[in-house]
Amino acid sequence: MTIMKRENIPRLTDTDILPVTLADIRRASARIDGRVARTPLVRSSTLSGLAGQPVHLKLETLQPIGAFKLRGAMNAILSLDDACRRQGLVTASTGNHGRAVAYAASELGVPAIICMSSLVPANKVDAIRALGAEVHIVGVSQDDAQEEAERLVVERGLTSIPPFDNVDVVAGQGTIGLEIISDSPDLAAVLVPLSGGGLAGGIAVAVKALRPQARLIGISMERGAAMNASITAGRPVAVREEETLADSLGGGVGLKNRITFALCSSLLDDVILLSEDEIAQGIRHAWHQEALTVEGAGAVGIAAILAKKVELPGPAAIIVSGANIDPKLHQRILEGAEA
Numbered sequence: 001m002t003i004m005k006r007e008n009i010p011r012l013t014d015t016d017i018l019p020v021t022l023a024d025i026r027r028a029s030a031r032i033d034g035r036v037a038r039t040p041l042v043r044s045s046t047l048s049g050l051a052g053q054p055v056h057l058k059l060e061t062l063q064p065i066g067a068f069k070l071r072g073a074m075n076a077i078l079s080l081d082d083a084c085r086r087q088g089l090v091t092a093s094t095g096n097h098g099r100a101v102a103y104a105a106s107e108l109g110v111p112a113i114i115c116m117s118s119l120v121p122a123n124k125v126d127a128i129r130a131l132g133a134e135v136h137i138v139g140v141s142q143d144d145a146q147e148e149a150e151r152l153v154v155e156r157g158l159t160s161i162p163p164f165d166n167v168d169v170v171a172g173q174g175t176i177g178l179e180i181i182s183d184s185p186d187l188a189a190v191l192v193p194l195s196g197g198g199l200a201g202g203i204a205v206a207v208k209a210l211r212p213q214a215r216l217i218g219i220s221m222e223r224g225a226a227m228n229a230s231i232t233a234g235r236p237v238a239v240r241e242e243e244t245l246a247d248s249l250g251g252g253v254g255l256k257n258r259i260t261f262a263l264c265s266s267l268l269d270d271v272i273l274l275s276e277d278e279i280a281q282g283i284r285h286a287w288h289q290e291a292l293t294v295e296g297a298g299a300v301g302i303a304a305i306l307a308k309k310v311e312l313p314g315p316a317a318i319i320v321s322g323a324n325i326d327p328k329l330h331q332r333i334l335e336g337a338e339a
């Protein structure tokens, strides 16, 4: 008897019945064309040498806000009808998603309010304001800011743009998958940072539809990997949030997750977890060997290769998802400070 290996099962029919399709991603690609960067896929000679296979870096660090989240936010805002756009947008994210909504809204002339608590550092508040958004400072926790965002949805009819669990957001992130297959059609593996799963889910739909034999590998930190715990449990579960160098990978998947849990649990071939030390090595390697400033979340693919936690069956693409690291923290990591 032969046992059918998971990677040998044709997946195209699977991707057809999932909540986001290749057609959604192709439409997103046409919609956001010219409004986000078409980022390069560059070969890394040091990582290729280490892995024994060609390794390419997809440089989402080069997006205008320094992270891929612009793709999903831009696609979601462009997909809204005129009435919703006139009414305006709201989100409570102060990280890369908040920056993406602020930037995309301002580019498209749509009003946007970013809600944050009074504990958010002034430099982050200023950065969001500089991107053209209105800032509401409310309460003393992320939950307070989230409540304010929900109040504005109800009372002012603003549209909330979710950070990952939304078809248009996932389709926008999935455009990365179209680009890497177009630039490197023989990919055997794709290494993707994994948090809420919008990035990994979107890329997986595109890559599995166009190149079913490619392995999709999600990478999270050991500290608080909510999607990994959810895939293991077979349903969305909450995990304790902990501080991590990969701060953009923190947070849960949402207990009422509708889209990204289904995508990640059916399309990811593997999830790898990294220690804080391993993530720090990835940040250092990016700087010294690749001449790149990369935040912790963006460095996990590089870190997984350095830590020899992934074996590549052939040419691979690593999604280098973001650059936005506090300069002082970056300096301390480069000086070798322990994580």
Ligand SMILES: *Cc1c(COP(=O)(O)O)cnc(C)c1O
Pocket: 067, 068, 069, 096, 097, 163, 164, 193, 194, 195, 196, 197, 198, 199, 200, 248, 249, 295, 297, 298, 321, 322, 323
């Ligand atoms: C949001 C983010 C991720 C994770 O994306 P999800 O869609 O939440 O899985 C990875 N890297 C960076 C830089 C991010 O901002």
